[in-house]
Amino acid sequence: MNLRRTIIVRCSGWFLRWFHQSRRTRSEAVKLSGSTALITGANRGLGRHFAAELLERGATKIYATARNPEQIDLPGVEVLPLDITDPEAVAAAARAAADVDLLINNAGISVPQSLITGDLDLIRRELETHFFGTLSMTRAFAPVLATNGGGAILNILSVLSWLGFAGAGGYAAAKAAQWSLTDTTRLELAAQGTQVSAAILAATDTDMMAGYDVPKNNPADVVRTTLNALEEGQLEILVDEAAATTKANLSADVHTRYPNLA
């Protein structure tokens, strides 16, 4: 085969794969009504709002999971015990919820520590939860989603995925790592038709932000905006203005991103 013919064949193959993938994305967008969802950390905060809103939107079944399942008080959901940092619990959840077509990786912790002087075990815990916990859930549920037609994964990220924050550097690093895994798992799961989306948001009024006297999003609004965008097929959901600004500033000079730097 001469060079010209090789290039034409390769380009046609690439175009057909792209065309097939983009058609599948358009025709098999996430449909929340009739979906079967699993939400981590569904006993409170954003996770509980996701479960309530999905019920509202006609999801067929919702697995509301929590480290302490007795804390789940939402009628109409299937309750499962799940600590996302426990590999056996993750595997058991994937066996128990084999009909899932939407996985919401919501569970998270924030244990504000200085990266220089803070407790290294707590910082490690943030990485264990946001990065390894999310990864472990994604790996366990990838085959489940494939069996159920591809489906979708929604990861809950933060503006701190894109911004360092003195005093919460472990959380910011963990959320940055979770952003990176979101991008790569999206690439790896494209072939099985799984939409991997991320919601990026700033301070929201949940227990996680209870100690901070700053303007906060209403969690119910965050969840509604996120689910609307998920259903539209958006891959990177900029939930609020701070998320849009932080994203726009990503390529800015370091002094623009951190104006307090001397």
Ligand SMILES: NC(=O)c1ccc[n+]([C@@H]2O[C@H](COP(=O)([O-])OP(=O)(O)OC[C@H]3O[C@@H](n4cnc5c(N)ncnc54)[C@H](OP(=O)(O)O)[C@@H]3O)[C@@H](O)[C@H]2O)c1
């Ligand atoms: N609130 C914000 O300002 C904000 C902003 C950006 C992004 N986010 C992200 O949004 C997500 C939800 O946070 P939130 O604001 O709703 O916080 P929250 O009210 O503190 O709730 C956190 C949830 O995660 C659960 N969780 C923590 N570690 C877990 C583990 N190892 N296994 C299973 N569940 C675990 C908690 O369970 P327990 O009850 O057992 O502790 C709780 O249900 C997090 O990923 C967070 O990083 C929040």
